[in-house]
Structures are given as C-alpha cells and as structure tokens.
Amino acid sequence: MTGQKLDGLPRVDRVLAHPALEVEAATSGPTRLKALVRSVIDDARSEIKAGTRHSPPTEDEVVTEVLVRARALRERGTRRVINATGVVLHTNLGRAPLAEPARQALVDASRGYASLEMDLATGRRGTRASFAEGALISLSGADAALVVNNCAAAVLLALASTSAGGSVVVSRGELVEIGGGFRIPEILEASGARLVEVGTTNRTHLGDYTRAIEERSDVRAILRVHQGNFRMTGFVERPELSALVDLAHRSRLPLVKDLGGGALIDLARHGLSGEPTVASCVEAGCDLVCFSGDKVLGGPQAGVLVGRSEAIGRARKHPLARALRLGRLPLAALEATLSLYLRGSIAELPALAMLSRSSDETRSRAERWASALSAPDRRVEIVATEAEVGGGALAGASVRSFGVSLKSALAPDVLAARLRSGAPPVIVRVTDDAVVLDALTVLAAEDEELLGAVASALSVP
Numbered sequence: 001m002t003g004q005k006l007d008g009l010p011r012v013d014r015v016l017a018h019p020a021l022e023v024e025a026a027t028s029g030p031t032r033l034k035a036l037v038r039s040v041i042d043d044a045r046s047e048i049k050a051g052t053r054h055s056p057p058t059e060d061e062v063v064t065e066v067l068v069r070a071r072a073l074r075e076r077g078t079r080r081v082i083n084a085t086g087v088v089l090h091t092n093l094g095r096a097p098l099a100e101p102a103r104q105a106l107v108d109a110s111r112g113y114a115s116l117e118m119d120l121a122t123g124r125r126g127t128r129a130s131f132a133e134g135a136l137i138s139l140s141g142a143d144a145a146l147v148v149n150n151c152a153a154a155v156l157l158a159l160a161s162t163s164a165g166g167s168v169v170v171s172r173g174e175l176v177e178i179g180g181g182f183r184i185p186e187i188l189e190a191s192g193a194r195l196v197e198v199g200t201t202n203r204t205h206l207g208d209y210t211r212a213i214e215e216r217s218d219v220r221a222i223l224r225v226h227q228g229n230f231r232m233t234g235f236v237e238r239p240e241l242s243a244l245v246d247l248a249h250r251s252r253l254p255l256v257k258d259l260g261g262g263a264l265i266d267l268a269r270h271g272l273s274g275e276p277t278v279a280s281c282v283e284a285g286c287d288l289v290c291f292s293g294d295k296v297l298g299g300p301q302a303g304v305l306v307g308r309s310e311a312i313g314r315a316r317k318h319p320l321a322r323a324l325r326l327g328r329l330p331l332a333a334l335e336a337t338l339s340l341y342l343r344g345s346i347a348e349l350p351a352l353a354m355l356s357r358s359s360d361e362t363r364s365r366a367e368r369w370a371s372a373l374s375a376p377d378r379r380v381e382i383v384a385t386e387a388e389v390g391g392g393a394l395a396g397a398s399v400r401s402f403g404v405s406l407k408s409a410l411a412p413d414v415l416a417a418r419l420r421s422g423a424p425p426v427i428v429r430v431t432d433d434a435v436v437l438d439a440l441t442v443l444a445a446e447d448e449e450l451l452g453a454v455a456s457a458l459s460v461p
C-alpha cells in the first residue's frame with residue numbers, strides 16, 4: 001500500500017518544468033528551486049511512511065507548497081521595515097535609524113574602495129578609525145578611544161586586556177543580563193578573568209569592595225555596570241562612581257565601566273533624565289568606559305572604549321582587538337554620525353529627534369493618519385500612547401506619544417501578521433482588541449507607504 005503511494009509521488013524534473021514555477025526559477029535561481037522542490041517531495045515521502053499522509057500530493061500541490069516556502073525564505077532576509085511600535089531603539093529592528101549623512105557616508109564607502117587604513121596626506125599606512133577615535137576623544141574628554149564591533153565586544157576587550165588570568169570585583173546587584181544573551185558573569189568568564197562577587201543583590205557598600213581587594217592578591221580590576229534596562233528601588237544602595245574610582249586608584253587597579261547607552265550629550269535636555277553621559281564617567285575618573293554606537297548615540301552598530309591612554313593602549317594591542325574590529329561600512333556611518341555631534345547638528349539624528357518630539361506634533365500626525373484611514377467598515381481612533389526608548393536604555397522610560405488604534409473585521413493579530421508580510425513590512429503594537437500604529441517611530445518620509453500598506457492589508461479578502 002505504502003509502496004504504491006510512494007510510487008505516486010511527483011517527479012522532481014516534472015515539477016520543475018511546471019509553468020507556474022517559471023517566474024520563481026528566475027527569482028530564486030535554478031539550484032535553490034530544485035532544492036525546494038526536492039524538500040517538499042521528501043517531506044511528503046516521510047509523511048506517507050509515517051502514516052500521517054494518506055495519498056501522494058499532486059504536481060500542482062507540490063508547486064503551491066514550493067511557492068509558499070520560497071516566499072518564506074525570501075522574507076527571512078534582512079529588509080527595511082516601517083517601525084510603528086513606538087519603541088525608538090528597537091533591538092529586533094536594528095536599534096537607531098541612521099541620519100541622512102550617515103547613510104550617504106555608508107553608501108559612498110561601499111561603492112568602491114575606501115581610505116580605511118591609509119593616510120591620504122602621506123600615502124602611507126594609517127590607523128583604522130583614527131577620525132572616529134579623535135571625535136570620540138573630543139566629545140568625551142577622554143585621553144584615548146578605541147572603536148570595536150559592539151558594546152559587548154568593548155566589554156569583552158576591556159576585561160580581557162585588564163584582567164585575563166586574574167579576577168574582577170563586581171557587585172552582586174550588577175550581575176545582570178542585558179538581553180540577547182549578554183550576561184555579565186558569562187562575558188567575564190569568556191574574557192579569561194574570574195568573577196569575585198561582592199555585596200548583595202540590593203545593597204553593596206564600598207567596604208565590600210575593599211575587603212575583597214584586601215583578601216585576594218589576584219584582583220586586576222573593578223567593574224561597574226550601568227543598570228540601564230531595569231530599576232531597583234526601595235532598600236538599595238551602591239557606592240557613588242567617584243568613590244569606587246578612588247578605591248580602585250588607591251588600590252592601583254583600573255575601574256572599568258560598562259555604560260551601555262553612550263549618551264554624548266545630556267539627554268535631560270530632551271526630557272530624559274537618568275542616563276549618565278560618557279563625559280561624566282570620564283570625568284569621574286573611569287579608566288575604561290564601554291558603550292554602544294546604536295543606542296542613544298543614534299548611530300550604527302558599533303562599540304566604543306574611551307578612557308586613559310595606558311588602558312586603551314593595552315586594549316588596542318590585545319589580539320582580540322583584531323577579531324572585534326569594526327567593518328568599514330559601519331565605521332563610515334559612525335564617523336558621519338560623530339561629525340553631526342561635532343557640528344552641533346544633533347537634530348539630524350532620527351532617534352534623538354523622536355525622543356524630543358513634542359506630543360502635539362505626534363498628535364497631529366496621528367490625526368492625519370486617522371482621517372486618511374477612516375472607512376465605514378472599521379473603527380479608527382486617535383489614542384495617547386506611551387512610547388519607549390528601548391535598547392536597554394533608561395529602564396524602559398516612556399515618552400508621551402500618540403497613535404491610531406484600528407479595529408476591523410480582522411482579528412488584531414491577523415491584521416498585524418498581514419502588515420508584517422506587506423511590502424514594506426509594517427511592525428505594529430497589538431493590544432487586546434486593536435492594532436495600534438504609534439506615530440513617534442515612523443519616519444517622516446514613510447507616511448504614504450504606511451497608509452498604503454495599511455489600506456492594502458485591510459482590503460485583502
């Protein structure tokens with residue numbers, strides 16, 4: 001019985017010759033298409049053998065399934081999306097959108113060759129990232145800077161270059177997970193250093209650090225981690241950063257600060273308090289400060305170390321520095337982003353512009369969307385929302401914003417799924433009974449596309 005059904009399976013070459021696959025063959029390429037056809041037939045064969053399928057699929061059925069799989073594979077690639085979630089630094093959506101000059105710099109550096117490690121004045125070998133590092137020195141007040149691939153890489157390199165083979169003292173309240181699998185104890189272990197935990201989850205005193213340093217002879221550094229993605233309140237205490245720096249220096253140890261965010265300006269001016277600036281950490285005397293390029297700094301994925309020349313010099317010479325270096329495309333975008341800070345043109349940074357946008361502005365945008373989307377078969381309302389900074393910054397601090405709530409015959413998660421599979425995909429927030437489009441995080445130039453995508457998602461039968 002089973003043998004007969006297996007004999008009835010369509011042949012790969014016959015399916016490939018099916019006229020409905022002609023266009024797909026051009027898009028996917030013949031090798032990939034053949035592999036897809038084979039996988040669909042193989043799966044049917046396994047199902048027949050397992051008794052979960054009772055008749056072989058027809059050629060048409062195989063073709064339909066091949067087309068579904070080909071589309072799903074294509075959608076898995078990285079594509080531009082419209083972020084209507086209201087989360088400004090959305091880690092799953094690539095965090096900060098780039099400023100126009102950063103985008104242009106990236107395109108320019110990708111076109112042909114780039115002066116990555118050549119000094120154009122002398123024609124001799126130059127240092128990679130020397131412009132970015134110079135800008136970071138000016139903007140932070142540090143003696144030296146080093147650019148790497150992301151903040152996790154910066155922390156890894158800071159710990160490896162100061163403490164491998166020795167131990168690092170950290171408060172128990174800072175043994176945190178940042179997200180995406182970045183855990184302080186694990187990164188410490190990967191750096192080749194041993195973790196010495198001091199204090200308790202909620203309270204760590206300066207004396208706890210002093211005792212740990214006095215009791216052991218192998219301590220090489222004190223690590224301080226910024227509690228950016230959560231808040232501890234109530235019966236909590238930890239020493240001031242400057243007191244910890246004093247202790248480190250009296251003990252002839254470097255203080256490594258994992259700052260995360262990387263605010264180059266005081267965000268309190270943009271209504272966001274509680275995010276320390278890079279300059280304040282440098283000023284407090286930290287030997288190495290690690291931060292991200294794509295969080296509140298508003299640039300591409302990158303990691304930065306700033307601090308004292310000696311400590312940066314050791315990090316630069318460490319073999320891991322080569323493995324963790326930044327590629328030329330994000331480097332070009334980072335340099336253009338830093339140039340905006342140097343020129344004082346931070347209004348051009350989309351993430352910072354969103355965070356300081358007035359709620360009147362988002363409200364009138366939501367009103368325009370609502371009137372464009374209104375129709376008898378749906379309920380469209382303007383709603384006040386609490387947008388988020390995101391990206392592990394400011395412990396989920398919210399930003400007052402407005403959006404449009406959509407209720408239609410479609411269940412909200414069905415509508416959200418349709419919007420995700422549109423062109424371009426639109427990512428929304430889903431509440432109990434509605435889809436919400438937040439006006440804060442949609443870029444100014446995306447309004448028409450957004451409205452078109454919503455209209456077509458609602459019109460699919």
Ligand SMILES: *Cc1c(COP(=O)(O)O)cnc(C)c1O
Nearest residue numbers: 150151152178228259260292392
């Ligand atoms: C976000 C964050 C990191 C990781 O940064 P990536 O740029 O994602 O590698 C590390 N430490 C802290 C404190 C952070 O907030």
